[in-house]
Amino acid sequence: MAVLGAGMHPWGKWGRGFVEYGTVAAREALADAGLDWRQVDSIVGADTVRGGYPGYVAGATFAKALGWQGARVASVYAACASGAQAVDAARAQILSGLADVVLVVGADAAPKGFFRPAGGDRPDDPDWLRFRVLGATNPTYFGLYARRRMAVHGDTVEDFAQVKVKNAAMGALNPNARYRKRVTAEEVAASAVVADPLRLLDICATSDGAAALVLSGMEFARRHGAVDPVRIRAVSTVTPRYPDTVLDLPDIATDSAGSTVAAGPVADTFRASIARAAYEEAGIGPEDLSFAEVYDLSTALELQWYEDLGLCGEGEAAKLLREGTTALGGHIPVNVSGGLASFGEAVPAQAIAQVCELTWQLRGTAGDRQVAGARVGVTANQGLFGHGSAVIAVR
Numbered sequence: 196m197a198v199l200g201a202g203m204h205p206w207g208k209w210g211r212g213f214v215e216y217g218t219v220a221a222r223e224a225l226a227d228a229g230l231d232w233r234q235v236d237s238i239v240g241a242d243t244v245r246g247g248y249p250g251y252v253a254g255a256t257f258a259k260a261l262g263w264q265g266a267r268v269a270s271v272y273a274a275c276a277s278g279a280q281a282v283d284a285a286r287a288q289i290l291s292g293l294a295d296v297v298l299v300v301g302a303d304a305a306p307k308g309f310f311r312p313a314g315g316d317r318p319d320d321p322d323w324l325r326f327r328v329l330g331a332t333n334p335t336y337f338g339l340y341a342r343r344r345m346a347v348h349g350d351t352v353e354d355f356a357q358v359k360v361k362n363a364a365m366g367a368l369n370p371n372a373r374y375r376k377r378v379t380a381e382e383v384a385a386s387a388v389v390a391d392p393l394r395l396l397d398i399c400a401t402s403d404g405a406a407a408l409v410l411s412g413m414e415f416a417r418r419h420g421a422v423d424p425v426r427i428r429a430v431s432t433v434t435p436r437y438p439d440t441v442l443d444l445p446d447i448a449t450d451s452a453g454s455t456v457a458a459g460p461v462a463d464t465f466r467a468s469i470a471r472a473a474y475e476e477a478g479i480g481p482e483d484l485s486f487a488e489v490y491d492l493s494t495a496l497e498l499q500w501y502e503d504l505g506l507c508g509e510g511e512a513a514k515l516l517r518e519g520t521t522a523l524g525g526h527i528p529v530n531v532s533g534g535l536a537s538f539g540e541a542v543p544a545q546a547i548a549q550v551c552e553l554t555w556q557l558r559g560t561a562g563d564r565q566v567a568g569a570r571v572g573v574t575a576n577q578g579l580f581g582h583g584s585a586v587i588a589v590r
Contacts, residue, residue: 196286196289196290196410196411196412196413196426196427197410197411197412197413197415197416197421197424197425197426197427198408198409198410198424198425198426198427198550198554198588199227199228199229199230199296199409199410199411199416199419199421199424200223200224200225200226200227200228200229200230200407200408200409201223201224201227201406201407201408201409201550201551201554201555202219202220202221202222202223202224202225202226202227202406202407202408202551203220203223203371203404203405203406203407203548203551204216204217204219204220204223204302204371204404204405204406205370205371205372205373205404206371206372206373206402206403206404206538206539206541207373207402207403207404208307208373208402208403209304209403210403211304211403212246212304213243213245213246213250213302213303213304213403213405214246214249214256214257214260214302216302216303216304216403216404216405216541216544217240217253217257217260217300217301217302217405217407217544218257218260218261219405220300220302220405220406220407220544221257221261221298221300221407222261223407224298224407224408224409225298225409227409228409228419229419229420230296230409230419232261232262232264232298233264234296235264235266235296235297235298235409236266236267236288236293236294236295236296236297237266237267237268237269237285237288237293237294237296237297237298238254238257238258238261238266238267238268238269238297238298238299238300239254239268239269239270239271239281239282239284239285239288239297239298239299239300240252240253240254240255240256240257240258240268240269240270240271240281240300240301240543241253241270241271241272241277241278241280241281241299241300241301241302241543241544241546241547242270242271242272242277242543243301243302243303243304243542243543244272245303245304245305245306246303246304251270251272252270253270253300253301253302253543254268254269254270254300255268255270257298257300257302266298267288267293267294269281269284269288271284272543273432273578273579273582273584274542274578274579274580274582275490275540275542275545275546275576275577275578275579275582275584276432276546276576276577276578276582276583276584277301277542277543277546277578278299278301278406278543278544278545278546278547278548278549278550278584279430279431279432279546279574279576279584279585279586280432280546280578280582280584281299281300281301281546281547282299282408282410282427282430282546282547282550282586283430283432285297285299285408285410286410286427286430289410289411289412290412295411295412295415296409296410296411296415297409297410297411298407298408298409298410299407299408299409299410299547300405300406300407300547301405301406301407301541301543301544301545301546301547302404302405302406302541302543302544303402303403303404303405303540303541303542303543303544304403305401305402305403305539305540305541305542306401307401308401309332309333309334309398309401310332310333310401310540311326311332321445321446321447321579321580322445322579322580324445324447325444325445325447326445329444329447331444331445332390333492334389334390334393334398334493335390336444337390337393337397337398337492337493337495337496338389338390338391338392338393339390340493340495340496340499341355341392341393341397341493341494341495342391342392344495344498344499345392347510348509348510348512348513349510349513350495350498350512350513351513352384352392353380354498354513354516354517355383355392355393355397355493355494355495355498356380356383356384356396356397356494357380357516357517358397358491358494358495358497358498358516358536359378359383359396359397359494359536360377360378360379360380360383361516361521361522361530362491362497362530362533362534362536362537363376363377363378363533363536363537364377364522364523365523365528365530365531365532365533365534365537365564366532366533366534366536366537366538367533367537368533368562368563368564369532369533369537369564371404371532371538371548372532372533372537372538373400373402373404373537373538373539374400374533374536374537374538374539375537378396382396383396383397393493393494393495397493397494397495398492398493398494399491399492399493399534399535399536399538399539399540400539400540401539401540401541402538402539402540402541403541404538404539404541404544404548405541405544406544406545406547406548406550406551407547407551408547408550408551408554410427413426423590425553425554425557425558425588425589425590426588426589426590427550427586427587427588428476428477428478428479428587428588428589429472429473429474429476429477429585429586429587430473430476430585430586431469431470431472431473431476431583431584431585431586432582432583432584433468433469433472433583434465434581434582434583435465435468435581436465436468437449439464439465440464441464441465443465443466443577443581445579445580446580446581464503465577465581465583466499466500466503466575466577467502467503467505468583469503469575469577469583469584469585470503470504470505470573470575470585471505472583472585473573473585473586473587474505474587476587477587477589479571479587480505481504481505481506483571484504484506484527484571484572484573485527485556485566485568485569485570485571485572486527486528486529486531486556486566486569486572487500487504487506487527487528487529487530487572487573487574487575488529488530488531488532488534488549488552488553488572488573488574488575489501489504489529489530489534489574489575489576490535490545490575490576490577490584491530491534491535491536492535492540494536497529497530497534498512498513498516499512500529500575501515501516501521501529503575504573504575506520506521506527506529523564523566524567528566531552531556531561531564531566532548532549532552532564533564545576546574546576546584546586549574549576549586550574550586550588552572553572553573553574553586553588554588556569556572557569557570557572557588557589557590558590569590570589570590571587571588571589571590572587572588572589573585573586573587573588574586574587
C-alpha cells in the first residue's frame with residue numbers, strides 16, 4: 196500500500212473545533228498527493244470522544260466538512276491507537292478492492308490539563324475502575340511505571356530527563372510541534388513533581404492537532420505517477436495474551452481465571468508482541484530499522500519501548516540512550532519528530548502523525564531533523580483496553 200500524501204495541522208492550544216483542524220490536515224494531505232477530494236473513494240475518520248456527537252462519527256463529519264461527494268465512509272475508535280486502526284481499516288478496503296484511494300483523518304481539541312475520567316458510574320469499565328477505584332490517573336500510572344524501571348533495571352531520574360532533552364532538541368526542528376524549545380536536564384529537574392519520580396517536563400501535555408494520510412494501492416500509485424512511493428509494509432493491531440504479568444492500565448486482570456482461554460507461558464509482554472507481529476508481517480527485524488516513532492507519554496515509557504521494539508535487551512534502554520544511539524545522528528534515532536514530549540496528545544491524530552513522520556523521513560524531506568539514508572521506519576503505541584498499534588513503512 197502506498198502513502199501518496201501526508202498532512203498535518205500544527206499541534207497547540209488553538210481554541211477551535213477538531214473538525215477545523217482535521218479539514219486543514221486533510222487538505223494538506225490531498226495537496227501533497229496531487230489529488231482532488233472528489234477522487235477519494237473512501238474516508239476513514241479516527242473518532243474523538245471529546246468532540247460531542249460529531250466526534251463519534253468522525254468519518255462522515257470530515258466528509259461533510261470537505262463536501263459531500265458520495266465516498267464510502269468509516270469511523271473508528273481505539274483511544275490512542277485510533278489512528279493505526281484507521282490506517283488498518285483503509286488498508287483492508289484497498290487490498291479488498293473496495294477502494295483505490297482512501298483518506299485517513301484524525302483530529303482532537305483536548306481539554307486543559309491531564310485527562311480526567313468521564314462522568315457517571317461504570318463499574319464494568321476498566322478505565323473507570325482504574326480512575327475511581329485505584330486512583331490511577333494517567334500521571335500516576337506513568338510514575339508507577341517509572342518506579343518499576345528504577346527498581347528492576349536501575350534507571351535514574353537523570354536518564355528520564357535525558358529523554359526529554361533529546362526529544363525537545365528534535366521537536367525544536369519540527370514546525371508542526373507545539374513545543375519548539377530545547378530544554379536542559381536542569382530545567383527538567385526544576386519542574387514541578389507530578390507523580391514521583393516524574394516531573395512536569397517528563398510527562399506529555401494534552402493538545403489540539405490533526406493529521407491525515409492519503410493511501411492507495413500500488414497500481415493506482417503507478418498510474419498516478421508515483422514511481423517509488425513510501426509503502427506501508429505492516430500494520431499490527433494485536434491484543435494482549437494471558438497471563439499478563441506486567442500490568443498496563445487500565446486493564447488490571449493478570450490471568451485467565453473464569454475465561455475459556457488457556458493460561459500458559461507467553462513469549463513476551465503485550466508491548467513486545469505488538470512489535471513482533473509487525474516485524475513478522477513485514478518480513479524484517481529490529482536490525483533493519485532506520486528509525487522509530489514511539490509513544491512517549493512519559494520519558495520512562497519511551498525507554499520501555501526501546502526494549503519492546505527489540506532495539507536492545509531487557510534493562511539496556513538507558514544505556515542505549517546514554518550512548519546517543521537514539522539521538523539524531525545515532526544508529527537508531529527514536530522520536531525524531533520530537534514525540535509527544537514536543538507535540539502533546541491529540542489522541543485520534545497521534546498514531547496518524549507518527550506515520551506522517553515516517554513518510555517525510557523516508558522521502559528525505561524532513562529538513563534539519565532528517566535521518567540520513569532512512570529506508571525503514573516503525574511506529575509504536577497502544578490504546579485503551581488492549582489495542583496494540585504499530586506500523587512499518589519502507590522506501
